[in-house]
Amino acid sequence: MLISEVYARDPFPQFSFIEIETINRCNGNCSFCPVNRKNDPRPLNKMSEDLFLSVLEQLREVDYRGTLSLFSNNEPLLDSRIIDFARMAREVVRHAHLKLYTNGTLLTVEKFRSLMRYLDNMVIDNYNNRLVMHSNILEVYEYWKGAETPDKKVIFPMRLEDEELSSRGGYAPNRKNVAAIKASCLLPFFQMVVRPDGKLSLCCNDAWVHTRLATFKHSLLQMHGTAKPTGS
Numbered sequence: 001m002l003i004s005e006v007y008a009r010d011p012f013p014q015f016s017f018i019e020i021e022t023i024n025r026c027n028g029n030c031s032f033c034p035v036n037r038k039n040d041p042r043p044l045n046k047m048s049e050d051l052f053l054s055v056l057e058q059l060r061e062v063d064y065r066g067t068l069s070l071f072s073n074n075e076p077l078l079d080s081r082i083i084d085f086a087r088m089a090r091e092v093v094r095h096a097h098l099k100l101y102t103n104g105t106l107l108t109v110e111k112f113r114s115l116m117r118y119l120d121n122m123v124i125d126n127y128n129n130r131l132v133m134h135s136n137i138l139e140v141y142e143y144w145k146g147a148e149t150p151d152k153k154v155i156f157p158m159r160l161e162d163e164e165l166s167s168r169g170g171y172a173p174n175r176k177n178v179a180a181i182k183a184s185c186l187l188p189f190f191q192m193v194v195r196p197d198g199k200l201s202l203c204c205n206d207a208w209v210h211t212r213l214a215t216f217k218h219s220l221l222q223m224h225g226t227a228k229p230t231g232s
């Protein structure tokens, strides 16, 4: 699809992926990641519950039915409110597809069960360079194999911590030598990323919010022209 085709659409399409980062921290050590615990330059920030609810209310107002992710460039289980936030998201934005990625380090069977009451989809990335499953993730995996909720999708990718992936828009610590190319990208047309202070970054590759599109309270619905915001 070309950007000109997107511009020509009438009405202008609503985003279909939203990521809400409720805390901007990770405890991981992935050398390809701009926010691994050795490289993250961001001041610690947690989203207020008021802002989180305001985002949800505004999504409800536009009858949002796309994917709603409770993470972006972070480890969501570092936020002790994450299960409660998943519950609120389920209750308020009823038709969204609720999704969460985690590195699994803080996951227990109990937390997993609580989260899966509300989520449609969880991805548990098991990171280490020996490709061995961490013992707590193995427990969750064994539990999941016997669970009777086949409509809910859970996957357990085995991932290398030191993999070389994309340059993440020039921010990947282990791909700094990759030359930037000038090219257009459609992702900002379909994805919205809300940081803990309400700022909208260009996309999930803009982990440090180098490019701020707007600040959430006054922008979400205006940008997409669908309704008036309810937030103050």
Ligand code: SF4
Residues within 6 Å of the ligand: 026, 027, 028, 029, 030, 033, 034, 035, 036, 037, 073, 074, 075, 103, 127
């Ligand atoms: S890839 Fe995920 S787990 Fe690894 S450091 Fe980045 S945010 Fe953390």
